Amino acid sequence: MSHTPHKDDVPTYTLSEGCPVADPTTAQRVGSGPVKGLMLLQDTQLIETLAHFNRERIPERTVHASAVGAWGEFEVTHDISHLTSAKFLNNVGKKSKVLLRVSTVGPERGASEPVRDVRGWGMKIFTEEGNQDFVFNDIPVFFVRDPIKFPSLNRSHKRNPATNLPDASMFWDFHNNNQEGIHALMILFSKRGIPASIRTINAYSGHTYKFTTEDGFVYVKIHLKPDQGVKSLSQDEANRLAGENPYHHTADLHDAIARGDYPSWTMYIQVMKPEQAENYRWNIFDMTKVWPHGDFPLQPVGKLRLNRNPTNYFTDIEQAAFSPSTIVPGIAPSADPMLQARMFAYPDAARYRLGVNYQQLPCNAPVSKVYAPYQRDGASRHDDNYGGDPNYVGASLKRVNFSGSRVGANGHAPFGGGSQAHEQWVGQVTAYSSEVTDEDFVQAREMWKVLGRCGEQDEFVHNVAGHLRGALPEVQLATIDMFNKVDSKLGTRIHEALVKES
Numbered sequence: 001m002s003h004t005p006h007k008d009d010v011p012t013y014t015l016s017e018g019c020p021v022a023d024p025t026t027a028q029r030v031g032s033g034p035v036k037g038l039m040l041l042q043d044t045q046l047i048e049t050l051a052h053f054n055r056e057r058i059p060e061r062t063v064h065a066s067a068v069g070a071w072g073e074f075e076v077t078h079d080i081s082h083l084t085s086a087k088f089l090n091n092v093g094k095k096s097k098v099l100l101r102v103s104t105v106g107p108e109r110g111a112s113e114p115v116r117d118v119r120g121w122g123m124k125i126f127t128e129e130g131n132q133d134f135v136f137n138d139i140p141v142f143f144v145r146d147p148i149k150f151p152s153l154n155r156s157h158k159r160n161p162a163t164n165l166p167d168a169s170m171f172w173d174f175h176n177n178n179q180e181g182i183h184a185l186m187i188l189f190s191k192r193g194i195p196a197s198i199r200t201i202n203a204y205s206g207h208t209y210k211f212t213t214e215d216g217f218v219y220v221k222i223h224l225k226p227d228q229g230v231k232s233l234s235q236d237e238a239n240r241l242a243g244e245n246p247y248h249h250t251a252d253l254h255d256a257i258a259r260g261d262y263p264s265w266t267m268y269i270q271v272m273k274p275e276q277a278e279n280y281r282w283n284i285f286d287m288t289k290v291w292p293h294g295d296f297p298l299q300p301v302g303k304l305r306l307n308r309n310p311t312n313y314f315t316d317i318e319q320a321a322f323s324p325s326t327i328v329p330g331i332a333p334s335a336d337p338m339l340q341a342r343m344f345a346y347p348d349a350a351r352y353r354l355g356v357n358y359q360q361l362p363c364n365a366p367v368s369k370v371y372a373p374y375q376r377d378g379a380s381r382h383d384d385n386y387g388g389d390p391n392y393v394g395a396s397l398k399r400v401n402f403s404g405s406r407v408g409a410n411g412h413a414p415f416g417g418g419s420q421a422h423e424q425w426v427g428q429v430t431a432y433s434s435e436v437t438d439e440d441f442v443q444a445r446e447m448w449k450v451l452g453r454c455g456e457q458d459e460f461v462h463n464v465a466g467h468l469r470g471a472l473p474e475v476q477l478a479t480i481d482m483f484n485k486v487d488s489k490l491g492t493r494i495h496e497a498l499v500k501e502s
C-alpha cells in the first residue's frame with residue numbers, strides 16, 4: 001500500500017489560519033549562547049502543533065471501531081418498482097454512489113483483523129431522495145432480540161474490567177444465560193466466523209424491513225452475496241495471519257481496488273406479504289431467526305461494486321456515520337425492537353463521536369438538496385446555517401414546500417399504510433422480555449445440518465472447544481449443556497474435544 005503525492009502540486013506551508021511560515025521544524029528559543037532552552041507562548045507554530053496533536057483522536061466507536069472502507073456504486077439490475085417507490089431502486093441500469101465501511105465489532109481501533117467476530121457492514125447509498133444507509137452484518141441473525149441486552153452482550157465480548165483481557169468465561173457466561181443467541185453462535189463458530197477477505201463476505205439486513213408503495217407494503221430481508229464467492233479462514237490459518245499480517249483485510253481490499261480488481265456483490269431480497277407474516281412459523285421481528293430460502297427464495301435486485309479507495313482514511317471512513325434511521329421514501333422500518341433501538345442508538349453515537357452537525361461532513365453529506373431549517377447552530381456548523389430563514393415551524397415569512405406522507409395515527413407507518421387488522425396484529429404496548437424456548441434451537445439445529453452437509457462439523461467443534469478452553473470449568477459445563485440442546489452429540493463432542501485437545 002502506498003500513497004504518492006502529485007509531483008506538480010507544490011503548496012506553500014502555512015499555519016492553519018493561513019499565515020506562511022518559513023520552517024516547520026523551528027521553535028523560538030530564548031538565549032544568546034549555544035544553549036537555548038526556554039520557549040515562548042508567542043510561538044504560535046509550536047503551540048498549535050502540540051495542541052492539535054493532543055486533539056487528533058475523536059472518540060472511538062464503542063463497537064465497530066476497527067474498519068476498512070471504500071467508495072463504489074450500486075446499480076439496479078432487476079425492476080422492483082411494484083414493491084418499493086424508492087427512486088434509486090426503480091430503473092434498471094440506474095447507478096448511485098456508495099460508501100462502504102466494514103468493521104469487526106469487539107476489537108478496538110488498530111486491532112488485528114483476521115479474528116473470529118461478526119463483521120458490521122455500513123453502506124451509504126447517496127440517492128436523489130437523500131441517503132439510504134444499510135447497516136448490516138455478515139451473519140444473517142443476531143445474538144439477542146431484546147435491545148436492552150445489547151450493551152451487556154458487547155461488554156461480554158470485549159475485555160474483563162479487572163484484567164483488561166478478552167475473557168472466555170464472560171463470553172460464554174453471557175451466552176449460557178441468554179440462549180436465544182445459539183443460532184448466531186452456530187454461525188460465528190462455523191468457518192464463516194473468520195473471513196478470508198472483506199471481498200468474500202456475505203451481508204444480511206438481519207432485520208425485517210418494509211418496502212412501501214402508495215398501495216401498501218411488503219416485508220423484506222436483504223442479502224448481499226459476493227461475486228468473488230464466500231471464502232473463510234480456519235482458526236489455524238487466522239492465528240498465523242494475525243501474527244504475520246494483522247492488517248490483512250485492510251491491505252487486501254485496498255490493493256485489489258488499487259489494481260483495478262473491483263469486488264462486487266449481488267443484492268437480493270426475500271419478500272413476504274403482511275398476511276403471510278401473521279401466520280408464519282417464525283416471528284419476523286425476531287432478529288435471531290432467518291426466513292428459510294425454501295419458504296422465501298432470494299430475488300436479485302442489483303449489484304454493488306467498489307471502485308475507489310479512500311483518499312484519506314480519517315475523512316472518508318473514520319468520520320463516516322451510518323444509521324438504520326437513515327432511510328428514503330419507499331423503505332421503512334418494521335416493528336423489530338432491535339431495529340427500533342438501533343434507529344435511536346446509531347445517530348446518538350454519531351452526535352457524541354462527531355458532533356451534532358455530523359451530517360454535514362463530506363463523507364456523510366447527501367448528494368440531494370437538504371433544507372432542514374429547524375435544525376440549526378450547534379458545534380462545527382460548516383454551511384451558512386440557513387442565513388435568515390425562519391428557524392421555527394409554521395413560519396409564514398418564507399414559503400417552504402412539503403412532500404411525502406405523514407406518520408399514521410398509530411405511529412407505526414407513514415409507511416405504506418398496512419391494513420388496520422395488520423397494525424393491530426403488530427401489537428399493543430407492553431413491558432416485555434422474551435423467553436428462550438425450544439423454538440430457539442430449531443434453526444440452530446438446521447445450521448448444524450448445513451455444517452454436516454459441508455463437512456464442517458469437526459471444525460466447528462474444534463473452534464468452540466478452542467475458545468471455551470479459556471473459560472472457567474462451571475462455564476464450560478453450562479456451555480456444553482447449551483450445545484447439547486442443539487444436538488446431543490454436539491455437546492458430547494465439544495466435551496471430548498476439550499478433554500482431548502487440552
Ligand code: NDP
Pocket residue numbers: 140183187190191192202225230290291292293294442443444446447450451454456
Ligand atoms: P439452505 O439450506 O437453503 O441454505 C443454507 C444457507 O446456509 C445458505 O444461505 C448458505 O449461504 C448458508 N451457509 C452455508 N454454509 C454456511 C456456513 N458454514 N456458515 C454459515 N452459513 C452457511 O438454508 P435455509 O434458508 O433453509 O436455512 C438453513 C440454515 O442455514 C438456517 O437455519 C441458518 O442457520 C442458515 N442460514 C440461512 C440463511 C437464510 O437467510 N435463510 C442465511 C445464512 C445461513 P450461501 O448461500 O452463502 O452459501
